[in-house]
Amino acid sequence: MxxxxxxxxxxxxxxxxxxxxxxxxxxxxxxxxxxxxxxxxxxxxxxxxxxxxxxxxxxxxxxxxxxxxxxxxxxxxxxxxxxxxxxxxxxxxxxxxxxxxxxxxxxxxxxxxxxxxxxxxxxxxxxxxxxxxxxxxxxxxxxxxxxxxxxxxxxxxxxxxxxxxxxxxxxxxGAGALAAEAKLFGPGPGATAVDDGPDPVEERHDPDLLSELLAHEQELARGLTPEQEVEQHERRLLDPAVRGDPRRAAELLHEDFHEVAGSGRWLDRRAALEVLAADPGSGPYDVDVLARRRLAGTAVQLVYRLTASSRTTIRSSTWIREDAHNELGPWQLLLHHATPES
Incomplete structure (x- = not known):
């Protein structure tokens, strides 16, 4: 059976x-x-x-x-x-x-x-x-x-x-976190959490977003160039609903992601997710694409002007797709640079 x-x-x-x-x-x-x-x-x-x-x-x-x-x-x-x-x-x-x-x-x-x-x-x-x-x-x-x-x-x-x-x-x-039998939420031996300090980014276990992203990739790929696919993902990452959800945003950022923010601050992936969760913005945004360049078969650079309220920045994003055992993964953002427009 x-x-x-x-x-x-x-x-x-x-x-x-x-x-x-x-x-x-x-x-x-x-x-x-x-x-x-x-x-x-x-x-x-x-x-x-x-x-x-x-x-x-x-x-x-x-x-x-x-x-x-x-x-x-x-x-x-x-x-x-x-x-x-x-x-x-x-x-x-x-x-x-x-x-x-x-x-x-x-x-x-x-x-x-x-x-x-x-x-x-x-x-x-x-x-x-x-x-x-x-x-x-x-x-x-x-x-x-x-x-x-x-x-x-x-x-x-x-x-x-x-x-x-x-x-x-x-x-x-190869076993449970504690050696005891217990009903869910029932009594059992205590478990002490490590003191890592407060963590504002909570990993919500929503529907598997990697599978959603892969499905989204397949849908986008129908008739679209890699440059067009990347632009779609960049616009998705600008959506406050995505930016404010750490799990959804994390799926779009490469594990080695880094950003030079408009303030001049250098952010790694974890810091960037914390910033997005704390202030996802509210939109609407005006996006004016200035350039889309394929740097390699699996890398694309997108340069655009973003206007939010009265603030305008010039932004450059490099997106890549990694090959794992001859299977291309989803597009993910590797490097982002924002500069206030003079």
């Missing part, structure tokens, strides 16, 4: 207090997390713990429901290429979350496992249940309250050492 389970992750701050969970039914679920981790770590760890929790029934097919295209593509499409290259990407850079990826590769060996994408926060019963539990653990680390960890897989002992470290600790332990 096929085992069907949803796996999900959550992070408050990204990185920040993080949780993961898999869910089959009210009597069969598991959750854990870390005081400091990322949403992607949570998504991966949920699948890893599910594989290990069902290893004693490895002869049965396992169907995993995920709202993360990152997890699904990493496991089903990109992992073989990464392994051949010594767990490095095509550009030679190390694979992110490599310890978790290697642990997943080992846990998948000999298993009949299929993955199915489901839209998050769309009323899917299993996905919603996993999301609630993952978020509850992340919140417990943020507030210092007890962390719900769940009963595990019924006919298998769910107890295991705590996971309080980074991805290496998660991969080696």
């Amino acid at each position: 096929t085992i069907t389970a949803a796996a999900d992750g959550s992070a408050l701050g990204n990185p920040g207090p993080a949780g993961w969970a898999w869910y089959i039914d009210e009597e069969t679920w598991r959750a854990g997390g870390w005081p400091h981790g990322t949403n992607n770590m949570g998504e991966l760890m949920a699948v890893l713990d599910l594989l290990r929790s069902t290893a004693h029934r490895a002869d049965e097919p396992l169907r995993v429901l995920c709202d993360s295209q990152y997890v699904i593509n990493s496991i089903t499409r990109w992992m073989p290429g990464w392994k051949k290259k010594g767990w490095r990407k095509k550009d030679g850079k190390p694979v992110l979350n490599v310890e978790l990826m290697q642990a997943l590769d080992a846990a998948l060996a000999g298993r009949d496992v299929s993955f199915e994408w489901v839209k998050g926060h769309a009323g899917h019963e299993l996905n919603e249940a996993a999301d609630v539990r993952a978020r509850a653990v992340a919140t417990s680390f943020q507030t210092g309250r007890p962390a719900p960890t769940g009963p595990g897989f019924g006919d298998r002992d769910a107890t295991a050492p705590p996971v309080h470290g980074g991805p290496a600790a998660a991969a080696s332990a």
Whole structure:
């Protein structure tokens, strides 16, 4: 009989207090997390713990429901290429979350496992249940309250050492954040959050925005040049609704994003997201495109004049698409420069 389970992750701050969970039914679920981790770590760890929790029934097919295209593509499409290259990407850079990826590769060996994408926060019963539990653990680390960890897989002992470290600790332990059985929001051992200070950027686990962005890319690509696609994304990033939502804005910014703001301040990705969340603006904006240049097959520069109220700036944005195992990802903003017009 096929085992069907949803796996999900959550992070408050990204990185920040993080949780993961898999869910089959009210009597069969598991959750854990870390005081400091990322949403992607949570998504991966949920699948890893599910594989290990069902290893004693490895002869049965396992169907995993995920709202993360990152997890699904990493496991089903990109992992073989990464392994051949010594767990490095095509550009030679190390694979992110490599310890978790290697642990997943080992846990998948000999298993009949299929993955199915489901839209998050769309009323899917299993996905919603996993999301609630993952978020509850992340919140417990943020507030210092007890962390719900769940009963595990019924006919298998769910107890295991705590996971309080980074991805290496998660991969080696392969278990919940705390070694206890508890009902959701019920009593359990305390969890102490690390003191990283206030973090204004909250990683809301809304519908998987990477999948939405990829779908948006496909729609835009119909009849549009890369320069036109980039202009569409730049206008999207100017939308106050996107700028004010850290998760939506984060999907448009490359992990190595940097900005020279109009004030002269140099911002990295995290600082830029904090600024956007604190002041997303209200629009409307008048955009006058001055130049669109393809710097390479997967890089485009957009130069434009932005007028907001009575203030005008000249802006330059460099967007790129990265190749992961011969699969182009979405357009993401790598560098942005704003200068007040004299």
